[in-house]
Amino acid sequence: MPSCAFVTFGCKINQYDTQAIREEIIDLGYSESGEAEGVDLLVVNSCTVTERAGEKVVEKIRSLTRKNPNARIIVTGCMSETDRLRLEKIPEVVHLIGNEEKHRVAEVIQGEPLLDTKPKRRSRDIFNLKISGFEGRTRAFLKIQDGCDSFCSYCIIPYMRGASRSRDHGPVLEEARRLAAAGFSEVVLTGIHLRQWGLDLGIEDGLAALLGDLRRIEGLERVRLSSIGEGAFTKAFIDAFRADLGLCRFFHVPLQSGSDKILDRMRRDYSIEKFVEAMERVRDRLPDAVLATDVIVGFPGETEADFCLTLQLLERLQFLKVHLFPYSPRPRTSAARLDGHVPPETRAKRMVRARELCQQLQQRGLESRIGDRVQVLIEKGSPRGSTMVAEGLSREGLRVLVESSSAIEIERGSEVEALLHQREGAAIRAHLQSESVRERVAP
CATH class of the missing domain: 2.40.50.140 (Nucleic acid-binding proteins)
Structure with a gap:
């Protein structure tokens, strides 16, 4: 029996996709090994959202080839599109399969060619990937959306994953029932831009209704969101969480900067005022909710004053968890061509200051929960x-x-x-x- 192993980098969508690919390959008769050494096939699901993320992928592939020079390696995910020439130079890499073709990994292993070298960015075939469980976890990820129409100036994702597409309502519920029947009492809804779910299906404010439908599934006790934009917090959305404790009151809401000037350069679709209003609505109507966010440090044009505005806003909104990212220019993005790039040493010092504040916020936030x-x-x-x-x-x-x-x-x-x-x-x-x-x- 041929053996296989899987390595996943990046977001929860990639983790979902790897699980779906795993199930298809095992159905072909492969046995999975927890160790990469000695296996016949290695599948690497890559990420290139930052420059460092891409470097980690290459480092891992080179390490795997040293340990197991006889393995065939398939690289899928974003890096298979952004760095094809670089990856093609690694002899052990036998296939590079982009995001739009992930659903065909098992076919390619069986010898089917990749017919479409220029994937259709609005193809719904990406949702042909589906899962029946989630290896090694008590919570299962459930992909309901992929792609993004926002084109923030720093972000490579729309170029790698294409336009926003929603998974149809029926298949989402069908997969959730399958996961509940398999013993998973919690699902985590994943997508590049969950707030956009349903828009291309002609469903306005559809996420709130979908959450209610999911909670009516027998055995599904908890539904969690992976990340959600500030614009999602409509009255219907918040009311859904107020009415049902099974909808997990943890909201990861990307901020990116506390400066309106920088948000404008980033091409974010909200102002600081709108963001604060959304978070205050959550605090007012869901007082036990936990808030988390993302922040990019050292974006082009960020002055000391802009950075201080970000620190002040983080403290004002009392985020319990903050994911900090030093700005990293990505190919094809307009931010890479902006003026005012922050020197690396300045960026590094700001990262240290931001980490110190975020650690304090986390400590205070956790201690405020004592007695709950x-x-x-x-x-x-x-x-x-x-x-x-x-x-x-x-x-x-x-x-x-x-x-x-x-x-x-x-x-x-x-x-x-x-x-x-x-x-x-x-x-x-x-x-x-x-x-x-x-x-x-x-x-």
Whole structure:
């Protein structure tokens, strides 16, 4: 039996796509190995959203070829499109398969040619990939959208993933039912731009209705969003979360900059005023919600004053989690041609200052939750002396360490109630309050 292994870089969409490709290849008769050494086939799902991300992919491929020179390597994902010439120079790479052709990886392995070298950017074939489980996880990702129409000046994604396309309503629900039947009580909706789901299907404000339909599926206890734009927070959207605790109140809302001048240069479709209004609506109507965001540091034209505005806004809005990215020029993007590029040493110093603030915000945010009761989906457990400590994620996106007596073993995949009592790094410790809110074990 031929063997295979998978390496995934980048976003949750890539993780979903890898799982779908995995299932198709295993159906061909391959056995999966947890180690890349000695396997016949390696599938690398790549990312090139930043320059460093692309370098990591190449470093990993070269490392894999040294350890396993006889393996055939298939590279798919964004880097297979942005860096084809570079990857073609690696002898072990036998196929480069772009995002629009991912659904044909299994066919290519069987010898079918890639007929379309210039993929149709509005093809819906990308949604031919589907999953029935999610390897090694208690939560399953569910892709409902791909592509983006926004063309922010720094972003390469619209060039790599094409126009925004929504997965049809029926197949989304069908896959969610399949995942619930397989034992997954939580799904994480993923997409490049979730706010755009339904627009190309003629559905206005459709995400709120889709969330309600998903929650009516038997066994699906929790629905989480991976990332969502500030424009999604309409009254209908917020009301859906107010009415249903099974809709997880964790919102990752990209900010990118606290300066209107920089947002304009980035071609973001909101102002600071609009962004703040959206976050304040969430705080007012969903006071227990956790907010996270993304920030780009050192964008072209960013002055010290612009950077300070970003720090001030992060503190004002009290984001619990902030993903910081130093600006990285990407090919084909208009930002790469802007004037006012920030010197690398200045960018690095600003990153240090931003990290320090974000660590403080996280510490304060976690400590403010002490005394809260939360429901935690358990991912793993291990003994610590006389106690058992199980780790999981709350509905609000908190990383929780649940303590119980050693006589009580908390099962992976169960959902328990816990009382938060002490911060521990980026997590928070909690006492077990009920042995099980839900006792279904994920695969």
